Amino acid sequence: MTTPKKTPATAETPTAPADAVTAVTTTEARPEETPTVTVPAAVVGPTLSVDVDPVTVVLAHHLRIDGTEYKPGDEVLVNPDFARHLRTQGYANRA
Template identity: 50%
Template sequence: MATNSTTKKPAADAAAAESAEAVTETAPARPSHKPAPEVVGPALAVGAEPIAVTLAHHHTIDGTGYPPGAKILVSPDYAHRLRAQGYATQA
């Protein structure tokens, strides 16, 4: 006949072990991430801030049509090019 070589834990020790295992740690709060602004056209250079421009004429960028008066965020270089070509207002 086989004998069990493991010893039983006393009831108090078993309850303490279960309560120690049941302790859950709360996850640290996630920092609130603001969605990145939708930049149209070429990507921003490292460290550059997007510029809001108002289109003076209908313009299609990356397959999306933008009507006159639409306000879009673009890279500083692209804003300069749009203004030079007359697609964006000078203000």
């Protein structure tokens, strides 16, 4: 396969003005950047201490924990101290 040779521009060949803007469009859709979790797989937030059971809380507001977005109504397993903090700040429903 051969590459076509470029021909030099002459006075008869129209050229684009220097301030012309070329629009580039893409047809690819961007993936959503933040994942949405509906079922807790593990304890989120601070790690558990030894011999401490995780607590399930129902979130009252949108919240991002460890880079993951949670919607209102989602149930998450958390450290009991973190659950108390979330309830105090109004991010989790009172039990």
